[in-house]
Amino acid sequence: MPTVSMTVNGKAVSAEVENRTLLVYFLRESLGLTGTHIGCDTSQCGACVVHVNGSAVKACTMLAVQAEGADVATIEGLATNGDLHPMQEAFRENHGLQCGFCTPGMVMAAVDMANRHDELDEKTVRAELSGNFCRCTGYHNIVLSILAGAKAMKGA
Amino acid sequence: MTETGIGASVRRKEDKRFLTGLGNYIDDINVDGQTYAYFARSPHARAKINGIDKETALSMPGVVAVLTGPDWVADGLGLLVCGWMIHSKDGSEMNQPVRTPLATQSVQFVGEPVAAVIAETLEQARDAAEALAIDYEPLPSVTDLRTAVGPDAPQIHECAPGNLCYEWEIGDKAATDAAFEAADRVVSIDLVNNRLVPNPMEPRAALARFDPATDEITLHTTSQAPHVVRLVMAAFLNIAPEHKLRVISPDVGGGFGVKIATYPEEAVCTWACRKIGRPIKWTADRSQAFLGDSHGRDHVSHAELALDKDSIFLGMRVKTLANLGGYISAFGSAVPTYMYATLLAGQYRTPAIYAEVDGVFTNTSPVDAYRGAGRPEASYLIERLVEVAAREIGIDPAELRRKNFISPDAFPHETAVGVSYDSGNYEGSLSMVLDMADRAGFEKRREEAKGRGKLRGFGISAYIEACGVAPSKIAGALGAGVGLYESAEIRFNATGSVTVFTGCHSHGQGLETTYAQIVSDLLGVPLENIDVVFGDTGRVQMGMGTYGSRSLAVGGSALVKAADKIIDKCRKIAAHVLEAAEEDLEYEGGKFTVAGTDRGITVPELAFAAYVPHNYPLEELEPGLDEMAYYDPINYTFPAGTHVCEVEVDPDTGEVEIANFVAVDDFGRVINPMIVAGQVHGGIVQGLGQAMLEECRYDAESGQLVSGSFMDYAMPRADDAPSFEVALQETLCPHNPLGVKGCGEAGAIAAPAAIINAITDAIGVRHLDMPATPEKVWAAIRGAGAQGTQAAE
Numbered sequence: 001m002p003t004v005s006m007t008v009n010g011k012a013v014s015a016e017v018e019n020r021t022l023l024v025y026f027l028r029e030s031l032g033l034t035g036t037h038i039g040c041d042t043s044q045c046g047a048c049v050v051h052v053n054g055s056a057v058k059a060c061t062m063l064a065v066q067a068e069g070a071d072v073a074t075i076e077g078l079a080t081n082g083d084l085h086p087m088q089e090a091f092r093e094n095h096g097l098q099c100g101f102c103t104p105g106m107v108m109a110a111v112d113m114a115n116r117h118d119e120l121d122e123k124t125v126r127a128e129l130s131g132n133f134c135r136c137t138g139y140h141n142i143v144l145s146i147l148a149g150a151k152a153m154k155g156a
Numbered sequence: 157m158t159e160t161g162i163g164a165s166v167r168r169k170e171d172k173r174f175l176t177g178l179g180n181y182i183d184d185i186n187v188d189g190q191t192y193a194y195f196a197r198s199p200h201a202r203a204k205i206n207g208i209d210k211e212t213a214l215s216m217p218g219v220v221a222v223l224t225g226p227d228w229v230a231d232g233l234g235l236l237v238c239g240w241m242i243h244s245k246d247g248s249e250m251n252q253p254v255r256t257p258l259a260t261q262s263v264q265f266v267g268e269p270v271a272a273v274i275a276e277t278l279e280q281a282r283d284a285a286e287a288l289a290i291d292y293e294p295l296p297s298v299t300d301l302r303t304a305v306g307p308d309a310p311q312i313h314e315c316a317p318g319n320l321c322y323e324w325e326i327g328d329k330a331a332t333d334a335a336f337e338a339a340d341r342v343v344s345i346d347l348v349n350n351r352l353v354p355n356p357m358e359p360r361a362a363l364a365r366f367d368p369a370t371d372e373i374t375l376h377t378t379s380q381a382p383h384v385v386r387l388v389m390a391a392f393l394n395i396a397p398e399h400k401l402r403v404i405s406p407d408v409g410g411g412f413g414v415k416i417a418t419y420p421e422e423a424v425c426t427w428a429c430r431k432i433g434r435p436i437k438w439t440a441d442r443s444q445a446f447l448g449d450s451h452g453r454d455h456v457s458h459a460e461l462a463l464d465k466d467s468i469f470l471g472m473r474v475k476t477l478a479n480l481g482g483y484i485s486a487f488g489s490a491v492p493t494y495m496y497a498t499l500l501a502g503q504y505r506t507p508a509i510y511a512e513v514d515g516v517f518t519n520t521s522p523v524d525a526y527r528g529a530g531r532p533e534a535s536y537l538i539e540r541l542v543e544v545a546a547r548e549i550g551i552d553p554a555e556l557r558r559k560n561f562i563s564p565d566a567f568p569h570e571t572a573v574g575v576s577y578d579s580g581n582y583e584g585s586l587s588m589v590l591d592m593a594d595r596a597g598f599e600k601r602r603e604e605a606k607g608r609g610k611l612r613g614f615g616i617s618a619y620i621e622a623c624g625v626a627p628s629k630i631a632g633a634l635g636a637g638v639g640l641y642e643s644a645e646i647r648f649n650a651t652g653s654v655t656v657f658t659g660c661h662s663h664g665q666g667l668e669t670t671y672a673q674i675v676s677d678l679l680g681v682p683l684e685n686i687d688v689v690f691g692d693t694g695r696v697q698m699g700m701g702t703y704g705s706r707s708l709a710v711g712g713s714a715l716v717k718a719a720d721k722i723i724d725k726c727r728k729i730a731a732h733v734l735e736a737a738e739e740d741l742e743y744e745g746g747k748f749t750v751a752g753t754d755r756g757i758t759v760p761e762l763a764f765a766a767y768v769p770h771n772y773p774l775e776e777l778e779p780g781l782d783e784m785a786y787y788d789p790i791n792y793t794f795p796a797g798t799h800v801c802e803v804e805v806d807p808d809t810g811e812v813e814i815a816n817f818v819a820v821d822d823f824g825r826v827i828n829p830m831i832v833a834g835q836v837h838g839g840i841v842q843g844l845g846q847a848m849l850e851e852c853r854y855d856a857e858s859g860q861l862v863s864g865s866f867m868d869y870a871m872p873r874a875d876d877a878p879s880f881e882v883a884l885q886e887t888l889c890p891h892n893p894l895g896v897k898g899c900g901e902a903g904a905i906a907a908p909a910a911i912i913n914a915i916t917d918a919i920g921v922r923h924l925d926m927p928a929t930p931e932k933v934w935a936a937i938r939g940a941g942a943q944g945t946q947a948a949e
Contacts, residue, residue, distance in 0.1 A: 034184035035177015037409075039357045040442040044866040047357060075177035088175040092167055095830045098838065099664035100174025101357040101409025107175065122879065129874035133866075135357050135410050136664045138837035138903070139874040 006070045008033070009077030017064045023057075024048045026064035027074060035075040035104045039133065046132030049105035049112075050074045056112035058131070075104035078111070087111050087149035096145030098136035106132050106142060114150035122147070158745075161677030162894075165830035169683070170668040173407075180406045182361035182376050183439045190363070191220050193425055193438040194281035196271040196288050197447060198263035201297035201519040201859020202312065205261060205270065209289035213273060216287060218280030221432045223272045223424065225260035233427060234394040236420065236483070240490035241635035242515070244323045250515065251316035255483045257393075257420035263292075264312060264482030265519050266854075266861050267447025269420045274428060274436055297519040299854035301456050301479045304518045312482070312517045321480050321489065321515035326497045327573050332510035335471025339462035343545040348925045349533045351454035351479065351852040352845075353869060354526045356663075358409025359440040360449065362422040364429040373430060374402045374694075377422045380411040380661050381701020384638065386693050388418040388486075395427050405691040408663035412842075413525035414449045415663070416703050417486035421448070446864045451852055452526025454479035455492065455533050461541050467551055469560050471508035474500060474537065480515045481522035488524045489515060494634050495530030495622070501571035502538040503582040503618045503796060504560040509572040519859050525703060527842055527904040531621040539617045539909035544922060553616055553913070554590060558583060561618075564887075575622060577794045579887045580822060585798045586618060589820040592881055593800045601802070601815075611805040612815070613918025616798060617910035623898035624709030624793040624889075641788040642706065643699045644714035646675065646722055648781040650767035652760025653685040659699010660711035661691050664838075665900065666831045667707055671715060673827055674894070678719040679759045680746010697784060705898030708827060709793045709889070716893040717785035725781060726762045732773040733757055733765060793889045793897040797821035799840070801910035805918045810934030812848060812915055814878045819906065822885040824897035829884070832899045836882045839903020845872040846904075847911040847926050870927075 005014040008031060015030045027033045027050070036059055039047035048059040051073040078085040084092065087110050097103040106129075113128045114120065125146050126139070134142060157163040173179050210222040235254055242250045259270045271288055275281035296310040303309055304319045312319050336342060363376040373396050379385045382403040390398040408415060425436045440448060455478050462471040478492030497511040546553035561582040562569045569577045590596075595614065602612040625631070628639035645657040656671055672686040689695055702711070723743060730748040731738045734755055741748045749756035765772055766781040802816040819836055826832050849870035853863045863869040888895030908926060915928050921936045 028184075029186075033177070034181075035179070037181070037358070038183070038441075039359070039409075040866050042442070042865045042867050044871075045357065045442075075175075079176050084172075084175065091175055092171045095168070095834050097171060097174055098666070098834060099357070099410040100170075100179050100407065101181065103174050104177050123875075126875040126877075133357060133871050133873065135355060135412070135842070135871075136838045137834060138839070138841035138880070139872075139877055140837040140879050141834055143874065143879065 002065055004064050004068050006067050006072055008072045009074060019065060021064045022060055023062040023064050023067050024059035027059060033074050033076050037101055037104060039101065044131070044133065046109060047102050047105040049108040049132065051108060051112060056109050075108060078107065086152035087114065090149030090152055091145040094141050094145040094148055096137065096142045102132060102134045106134065110146045110149060113146065114153050120147055120150045158677065160683040161673055162827050164673065165828055166669055166673055166683065168666050168669045169672060170666065181358055181409055182363055182378055182406065185363055185376060187363070187365060187435045190435040190437050191274045191276060192278040192281045193272050193274050193436050194278065194285045195269045195421060196273065196285040196290065198259065198266060198268045198270055200263060200292055200294045201266050201299060202295045202310070203263050204293040204295060205259060205263065206291040206293055208271060213284040213288045216280065216284040218276035219273060219284045220276065220434060221274045221428065222288065223258065223428055225256050225258035228256055228258055228427065229260060231427070232394060234392050236418065237392050238484040238489050239486045239637040242322045242324055242489045242493055245325045250322040250489060251313065251320065253313040253315055253483055257423040265521050266859060267521060268482065269448070272424045272428065274432060297859040299518050299520050299859050300856055301454065301477050301516055301518060304516050305477060305514065312519060316517055319517045321484060321517055324493050324513045324515070325511065327510035328508060329510045331508040332471045332473055335508040336462045336473065339470055340465040341463045341549065342460055343541065343548055344458065344460040345541050345544050345923060346458050347537060347540055347923065349453045349455040349536060350846060350926045352452040352526060352850050353446055353852045354412045354414045354449065354452055355445065355871060356410025356412055356414060359442060359445045360415065360419065360421065361439040362425045363435065363437045364425040365435040366430040366433065372400050372402060373426055374404065375422065375426045376404045376406060378408045378415050379403070379405045380415045380663060380703050382661065382691055383659060383693050383699050384701055385418045385422070389423065389426060393423055395423065402694040405661055411663045412527045413452065413529055413703055416701070417450060417524055442866065443864055446869070447521065447861060449521070450485045450524035451481065451521050452523065453533060454523055457537055459537050459541050461545050463545065467549055467556055467559055469504055469506040472500060472506050474511040476511065476513045478513055478515050479518055479520065479523055481518065481520045483522050485522035485524035488522055491525050491530045492533070496534050498573050498575050499531050499534040499620060499622060500538060500573050502535065503562060503620050505562050507572055511573070520854055527839065528621070528901045529704065531901065532843070532905045532908060535617070535619040535905045536909045540912065540923070543913045554586060557586060557616065557618055576791065578791060578890050580794065580796050581885060581887050582618060582796060585796065585820045585822060585885055588883065588885065589798045589800050589818050592820070592883060593802065593816060593818040598802065605804055611807055611918040613803050613805070613914040613916070615801045615910045615913025615917060617906045617913065618798045619902070619906040620794055620796040621901060621905050622792040623705035623795055623901070624789055625704035625706050627789050627791060638700065639788065640700055641786050642710040642714045643697045643784065643786045644711065644718045645697055645782070645784040646718045648763035650764055652681065652763050654681050656686060656688045656715065657696045658688060658690045658711055658715065659696060659701070660707040661702040663702070665702065665707055666828065670708065670827045670831060674712060674715055675719060678716065679722060681760060705900040708894065708896040709892055709898045710787060710789050712894050712896060713789070713892045714785050714787035717787050718783045721783035721785060722781065725777065725783065726759055728773065728777055729762045729765055730757050733771055790891040793824065795821065795823050795897040795899060795902055797902065797906065799906040799910045801914040803911070803914040803918050805915065805933060807937050810930035810932070810937065812928065812933060817878055817880050819880060819882045819903070820885060821882070821899065821902050822887055822897070823899040824886060824889040825895040826884060826886070827896070833882050835899045836903045837880055839901060840880060840907045841872050841877045842904040843907025844877055844911060847908040847928060849876060849927050851927050
């Protein structure tokens with residue numbers, strides 16, 4: 001069994017995995033970082049979104065060994081010293097979550113979206129969310145949360 | 157209203173853990189020594205099982221046990237029963253096929269659990285399950301509702317001739333027939349309420365552990381009603397007595413009705429963990445969710461409306477075939493009967509209604525409650541029928557509704573299908589929503605769109621629902637096997653903080669916040685000093701769980717009753733401490749004051765006095781401040797409202813864009829407007845999913861589930877939906893202490909008709925069945941395929 005090493009939320013980690021182990025299982029089972037969720041088996045739902053080397057990736061569609069040497073960020077690493085990241089705060093302020101299951105992937109996708117766009121509007125946000133399902137909120141407040149969070153990230 | 161009390165849009169207390177990845181969902185939980193269960197499921201829609209050879213599977217690496225239906229029966233365990241008895245027209249009881257959690261002699265749907273393989277790792281369990289030699293003898297199957305009641309259909313269950321579970325009726329047939337005789341006009345419609353897969357984002361899961369020291373089994377399960385699961389496992393499944401069974405529903409990622417029933421997988425894990433002496437963990441993947449979760453809706457109906465020359469409704473007749481699936485699920489019998497047909501009056505005065513519902517077995521997953529549970533089916537049918545009638549007559553659809561509404565001063569109103577609506581202002585909702593949606597300007601917008609080659613349409617959906625399930629006596633008389641009260645305990649600590657224990661369950665509804673708001677408001681305790689606990693039968697008293705929009709109407713009422721008991725006790729303590737007569741004390745916002753003075757004492761101070769009873773009326777009053785209440789509702793509640801939808805259709809592609817969607821809802825008193833709006837948004841998009849995207853489909857020939865993943869089942873995405881304008885009206889519920897009606901299901905109930913009414917208006921067709929996909933809309937524009945004229949048998 002190969003050993004895989006990477007940085008996760010700023011910490012160097014190393015563990016034995018099977019070749020076929022998906023990154024999401026590595027995070028959840030080997031590292032105990034259960035904030036990244038599994039909601040489907042066809043890569044559509046987005047509950048597993050994390051950042052690998054600064055970009056949003058679906059952790060269910062990547063093997064752990066493919067993340068060798070990578071810099072991985074999960075939802076658990078977003079807040080700093082107990083203070084919520086502006087995007088997390090925006091979701092809370094705008095009621096952008098209900099059951100919370102899609103939320104980690106949604107927030108990580110949102111941060112990535114905000115990183116890639118100078119300015120976001122409703123249409124762009126909705127299009128960019130095509131890889132993230134939510135069954136609870138109807139997306140209305142998620143859109144508001146992302147627009148507010150992106151603004152806050154830019155220090156507005 | 158205070159900043160944190162009733163009526164305030166308080167930001168949610170539970171959000172912190174969800175936003176930081178610290179939620180406690182069952183698949184997140186691992187225990188020492190746990191094994192993994194994988195279920196071998198039937199690949200056939202219908203088959204005999206001639207035998208199962210465990211030998212190969214048992215010899216594979218890591219396999220701890222292989223368990224089958226015969227093993228379950230041999231251990232003396234029970235049956236998965238239906239919790240609601242329905243009687244047919246002739247008075248006979250419904251036909252109930254026997255079901256064990258693992259199939260014994262036959263299987264009735266693709267995906268039915270047949271065996272459980274338990275191994276050290278999930279992969280080992282899965283590999284062994286695939287190696288399990290199950291001798292199936294495939295039989296002819298039927299998955300389509302209409303085919304199942306036809307003359308050539310295979311007979312699925314011996315106990316159910318013609319594949320009929322029941323032939324049920326409600327209403328006055330003679331009066332309805334007379335109304336139709338006297339009618340000046342009869343409008344009829346045939347429609348389908350399409351089968352849906354609810355798909356909460358968290359798949360079902362279970363983790364079961366046996367403690368040999370205490371003989372106690374602890375089951376973590378994704379349930380909306382853990383106490384009911386415990387009751388079912390003790391009383392019907394015979395797995396363990398209630399006092400030796402602890403059921404915990406921690407964080408659950410959405411329910412929508414799917415997570416109410418007690419399922420085979422959790423029953424097997426609970427049984428097996430003691431049998432093998434190891435903890436067992438099971439998590440469904442999404443494919444298994446499609447196969448194993450209960451599905452929703454699936455009706456075929458023929459409906460007729462009788463009107464007089466002034467377009468007043470004289471009577472309504474409905475005949476519905478309801479697909480129950482391969483077995484009757486826990487509440488599957490009641491959803492298309494008592495939760496459906498009793499709402500067929502809608503918001504209208506219609507004096508005579510008669511409905512027949514045939515519950516039909518097919519070789520598909522069992523069908524049970526899904527957000528709205530019967531009320532979306534009723535509301536869709538009525539509002540399509542009314543809309544079609546308006547267009548046929550040539551009268552404004554809003555005007556036709558206005559003429560027939562129950563007027564605001566006519567409550568309580570007894571409908572022709574046996575329910576009594578308590579309060580409402582339907583005319584008010586309609587006017588408000590039409591104003592907000594600028595209906596007056598619609599024709600101009602339609603013209604403008606036409607100039608761009610697009611077709612615009614406007615659809616109205618006036619809905620009503622019965623929520624706050626349910627008065628136990630009424631439910632019992634109608635066939636329910638359980639009571640439907642709710643419980644709450646308010647426990648003060650000596651230092652003034654509070655823990656609230658509720659028998660309801662929050663899986664997205666925000667009860668940790670709204671219940672705290674209520675307690676804060678009534679007892680004057682700061683919000684941050686109140687904790688709300690639910691979902692653990694080891695900590696919380698008996699409760700019936702969350703579904704049917706009952707957490708405030710029933711759960712909140714129990715909470716108020718418990719708070720009243722707290723206040724009563726505090727009054728006595730306060731009288732003693734303040735050396736005043738009880739009658740001379742005034743109470744407001746958590747503080748007792750002696751009338752006409754500035755002497756007072758707060759509830760938290762009284763809590764301390766109760767736990768350190770030195771200055772205390774011990775001769776008359778026990779120490780402590782901890783009160784429990786059970787509340788059995790006096791009646792259902794009847795939230796109602798009107799949703800409208802404006803669409804723009806591209807005739808070249810059939811694509812439908814929702815240009816505007818406005819909702820006006822009357823939920824009675826609203827505790828947290830932000831949370832309520834969120835419930836409406838979520839419900840509307842589920843309704844949109846039904847109307848435009850989602851369809852659970854089985855192959856007619858093979859009975860295979862064709863829409864078995866998110867690749868084939870079109871879940872609504874963010875760009876399928878618009879933003880919404882939602883507003884509230886408030887006519888208080890007269891029969892519960894908070895005056896609340898419930899809001900969780902409204903959007904899913906109202907939205908489908910609003911959307912289909914708008915689309916049919918846009919493209920000028922009489923009817924279009926859901927989902928109104930671009931392909932269907934495109935074909936309908938070109939007149940291909942007559943819609944809405946096939947008779948339902």
